[in-house]
Amino acid sequence: xxxxLVIIGSGPAGLTxxxxxxxxxxNPLVIAGREAGGQLMLTTDVDDFPGFPEGIxxxxxxxxxxxxxxxxxxxxxxxxxxxxxxxxxxFVIKTETSDLSADALILATGASAMWLGLESEKKLxxxxxxxxxxxxxxxxxxxNIIVVGGGDTAxxxxxxxxxxxxxxxxxxxxxxxxxxPALVELVKSKPxxxxxFNTTIEEFLGQEKLIGVRLKNTQDESSSEMDIDGVFVAIGxxxxxxxxxxxxxxxxxxxxxxxxxxxxxxxxxxxxxxxSDYHYRQAVTAAGAGCKASFDAEEYLENLQTKxxx
Ligand code: NAP
Numbered sequence: 001x002x003x004x005l006v007i008i009g010s011g012p013a014g015l016t017x018x019x020x021x022x023x024x025x026x027n028p029l030v031i032a033g034r035e036a037g038g039q040l041m042l043t044t045d046v047d048d049f050p051g052f053p054e055g056i057x058x059x060x061x062x063x064x065x066x067x068x069x070x071x072x073x074x075x076x077x078x079x080x081x082x083x084x085x086x087x088x089x090x091f092v093i094k095t096e097t098s099d100l101s102a103d104a105l106i107l108a109t110g111a112s113a114m115w116l117g118l119e120s121e122k123k124l125x126x127x128x129x130x131x132x133x134x135x136x137x138x139x140x141x142x143x144n145i146i147v148v149g150g151g152d153t154a155x156x157x158x159x160x161x162x163x164x165x166x167x168x169x170x171x172x173x174x175x176x177x178x179x180x181p182a183l184v185e186l187v188k189s190k191p192x193x194x195x196x197f198n199t200t201i202e203e204f205l206g207q208e209k210l211i212g213v214r215l216k217n218t219q220d221e222s223s224s225e226m227d228i229d230g231v232f233v234a235i236g237x238x239x240x241x242x243x244x245x246x247x248x249x250x251x252x253x254x255x256x257x258x259x260x261x262x263x264x265x266x267x268x269x270x271x272x273x274x275x276s277d278y279h280y281r282q283a284v285t286a287a288g289a290g291c292k293a294s295f296d297a298e299e300y301l302e303n304l305q306t307k308x309x310x
Contacts, residue, residue, distance in 0.1 A: 002101045003029045005297055006093055008081050009108030009240075011038025012283045013273025015065040016290030017106045017297075022072035024298050029075045029102075031095060036078060037062040038110045039237075039274075040283055049283050058134075061283070081109075086247045086266045103304060104268045104297040107244070107256060108290060111237035111274040111281075116148070120204040121233075128210025129231050133157040136230075137164045143229035146171050146213065148201060154234035155183040161232065162190040169226075171196045173218060204231065239275050253278070262293040268304070270297050 005021050007014045010032035021028040040046065040058035047055040056064075070076075077095060085092040090101040113131035115121055121129055130136040133147075137160060145165045147158045150172035161168050170187070175197045177184050187193055196215070202223060203214040212227045239255045249257040249265035256264055256276040264271050272293035273286035 001098070002090065003027070004102070004301055005029070005104045005106065006031065006091075006100060006102035007106040007108060008093070009033065009038065009106075009110055009273070009275070010036045010066070010076070011040060011062070011108060011110050011273060011286060012065060013110070013275075013286040013290040013293070014038075014106070014108035015062070015069050016287040017108060017272055017294040018069040018074040018290075019065070019072060020291050020294035021106075021297065022069060022074045024294065026294075026298060026301065027073065027075070029077065029100070030069070031077045031079060031081055031093065031100075033080050033109075034078065036076075037066075046283065065287075081243055083243050084247055086269060091268070104270070104301050106270045106272055106290075106293045106297055107241075107264070107275055108272040108286075108293070109240040109275045110286075111239045111278075113233070114236045114238050115233055116201060116235065118201070118204060124204050124206060124210045127208065128206065128229065129204060129233065131233050133160040133232055136232075137161050140165050140230040142166050144227070145169070145230040145232065146201075146226075146228055147232045147234055148172075149234040149236070150174060150177040150179060151234070151236065152179045152183055153236070155179040155187045157232050157234045158187045158193055159183070159190070162187070162193050165230075166192060168193045169196055169228075170194070171199050171201060171215065173200050174198065201231070237274065237278075237281075239278075241275060260296075262289065262296045268297075268300055270300075 005026045005028045007017050007030045018028045018030050040062050045055050079095040083094045090103050093100045141164050144167045146169045148171050158170050198218045200216050201213050202216040205212040215224050241254050256271045258271050258276045262270040270293040272289040
């Protein structure tokens with residue numbers, strides 16, 4: 001099926017791009033993915049998205065954005081993209097069930113949570129180890145849990161989990177946190193949250209279910225064991241660009257390389273949101289980037305029609 005504009009990704013970047021593109025008569029198709037909505041689907045209180053003075057729940061915000069996109073005629077496909085061919089014109093996008101074509105493409109696939117990478121972690125993900133407090137916190141009501149990391153995500157997870165767990169220990173590899181001071185203060189004010197600095201997890205313990213961790217003190221190299229019911233890993237994200245390898249320029253961490261805000265190394269392919277932004281990573285900056293990508297795609301398509309594109 002031939003499309004003027006295909007948008008891959010349905011977080012704030014992809015949906016904002018689709019709202020602008022639909023209003024600009026580009027009849028966009030959004031390939032939303034099996035887990036539509038992106039990271040905000042895993043976020044509770046969003047207090048910093050303008051226009052919601054009382055705050056809004058992440059999934060509610062995404063639902064509103066999607067309805068807004070649908071109102072202007074955006075079409076959606078709830079599948080994952082398997083591969084793309086950016087060398088052909090029009091571009092070809094292979095999903096689980098079909099081959100789609102597009103004159104222009106916006107990549108807004110975001111980034112996913114990172115793991116520590118231990119074998120024992122792999123074995124116990126979903127059996128006591130998680131990367132999403134909102135999704136799995138409920139299972140740890142009244143339990144003793146760890147949050148790993150020292151950034152904003154770790155503080156958010158600790159804050160959320162402090163309302164459910166009996167005790168939360170934040171395990172961080174250094175002696176200072178990189179999270180915003182306001183978030184740190186909020187978490188430190190919780191009576192059931194403790195911080196364990198200069199500490200890493202060396203091993204997750206348990207066979208069928210997590211029962212504890214072996215910790216390492218990074219200063220004196222000593223090891224100790226701690227009984228624990230759950231561990232939430234909150235150490236950052238990795239861009240969702242695997243399906244793009246060899247087709248387009250990626251940096252050493254896999255983020256899309258962009259110039260002039262949204263332009264990638266392939267003319268006609270634009271980027272929006274966390275897939276190329278490892279710095280701001282906010283819903284509002286992703287939404288803003290989606291708007292810019294849509295304008296740039298529109299200009300590209302106009303030039304394509306009048307054969308100005310070389
Ligand atoms: P981040 O800022 O990159 O922090 C990752 C944390 O995990 C760091 O403290 C890092 O330690 C630690 N870490 C990384 N790899 C590790 C490993 N292998 N073992 C142990 N610890 C490891 O990531 P983030 O917290 O996900 O935040 C990403 C961006 O999203 C930031 O710009 C943040 O401001 C934003 N964000 C904002 C909010 C909000 O509420 N406004 C919420 C979530 C995220 P080091 O400090 O030693 O490097």
